[in-house]
Amino acid sequence: MTSQIRPRPEPRLRRRSGGKVIAGVCGGVADHLDVSVFRVRVVFVVLAALAGAGVLAYALLWFFCPAGDDTAPAEPRERRQAYGLVVIGVMALIGNLIVASSAPAQSFLAVLFVLGGAALVWREADVTGLSTGRSRLLTWSRLILGALFVIGGLVVMVAAPDTPLAGMNPILLAVLVTIVGGVLLTVPVWMRMLRALNEERAARIRTDEREEIASHLHDSVLQTLALIQKQASNPDTVARLARSQERELRQWLFGDQARPNESLAAAISAVAVEVEETYGPEIETVTVGDVTADELRDPARARAWGALVAATREALVNAAKHSGASTIDVYCEVVDDEVEVFVRDRGVGFDVDAVDPDRQGVARSIRGRMERAGGRARVTSTPGRGTNVALTLPRTAELTERPADPRPENDQEIA
């Protein structure tokens, strides 16, 4: 059994991990869109100047994109360039705030401290956990510094005498500020929890799927294998069990096959499977092309199709019962104006001219059926080399209720 499941290429946006300057968002976007990272950064800076949209976009992408697995650090030159752009972006943001409102510069500074502090904390305690690879002292000092910035900024915002918030109840204000500060500082922790939750759900789905596969294998493959072990002395049964299991498993693995009432190819295959399971010889079915489901359901012709499938079955049963061959080949081809089915075995064969009436009757039942359906049947056989049955049905033929064919029997060809 070979697996049909391949990992899909993942089109997800991932932040740069090793090559990050702040959070790797711009790098990730650049990798995703296959453009230069510098351009992406410039776009974010320009957006930052538009009422801070770039900053908001950056923060959101930071939250919602998983970190990538790259390890190469950014080049010093790129890093310096990026820091320059960050400064420009921050200045653009300040300019924006000053233009947009009339609040004093003190408040902006506080806002900047809060944002900067939050960025510092988020960067250190990223959603993937505390940054590694650097000294813990540095990490912790940055975390503490970031927290101090956030708290300090918030305190300044609240305590400043001419702030817009000054009119509020001081206790309420204190509570509000504490909550805001707490949320800002713990965002990485929340994100990490959210992600862990998602991963757990994915793992559970995987486990469920695995269990479903296991139970299917238990019900089918393992049962069959147990049967095969018990029947080890009977090679025919073993082969039959193995084949039917193989077919069933393949159907399960490779998805829905066309249904026999909507596809001639499927109908022929189904008949072959049925005969194989009843009589034992291996039947290799090859189909080329197919008729449309509409054509197959057309009430005027439905019985002609039925006759073709029934004649195929008859030929297969004959070959299975009388030829003694271990394999039978079935070939069905749909061409522009007709359908051809060939059933062939390499068994004992028979002399078509000198057949006993019993088999002659069988040959006629195939031929009679095909001719009433507007088609033809041709049986060729050579003693010792096997039998060929060729069935031909025009795609426009209708079943006529003629009486059985009155022609003489000796029109059979001999190979």
Place this chain on the structure above:
Amino acid sequence: MSEYRLFLVDDHGVFRSGVRAELAGEDGLEVVGDAGTVPEAIAQITATRPDVVLLDVHMPGGGGVAVLRGVTDALGSEAPVFLALSVSDAATDVIATIRAGARGYVTKTIDGKELADAVRRVAEGDAVFSPRLAGFVLDSFTGKSAVPEPHLDPELDSLTKRELEVLRLLARGYTYREIAEELFISVKTVETHASNVLRKTQQSNRNALTRWAVNRQLG
């Protein structure tokens, strides 16, 4: 009879040892190695230089096609011939492997003697069609597609009447000898037709070849 060196590539160890056991009694064939992964296969085939590689179509890490490409890139015209060996239903993979340059395709239910014959035939430069492969190829060459085909090469993108006849008989399960008798031509001529069909399958521009296989997979 000359001695052919054979290499097995299959991700199932049990299957590899089964093939080894089946071919052990065959004269003129020597299994010189086997591999279960794509990189291992490429490295070992490049090192051992076998005559024929028996290639599993469906493997993790790119499958038979990846092995074929890797070995052909490394050895160029010195590369061994490849015979695809498949569990038969994944038409997409089979067609892809044939198009990547495999000289034939047989199913895993083939018995040891037939397999040995198939190996000898590809080693001698012949093409090996199982009825199912013949069906796949016929389907893709005769499939009437509604979409116009760009860049049709009339020589490559159609089969001659004789080639079609040979292919149909192959799909019906005839051996080369039986086809030769049926069409009153020599076995050598049948081989030539089969090789031409394989060459056209590998070189043809027909998108239908791939598209058909994809449709078949979904249907």
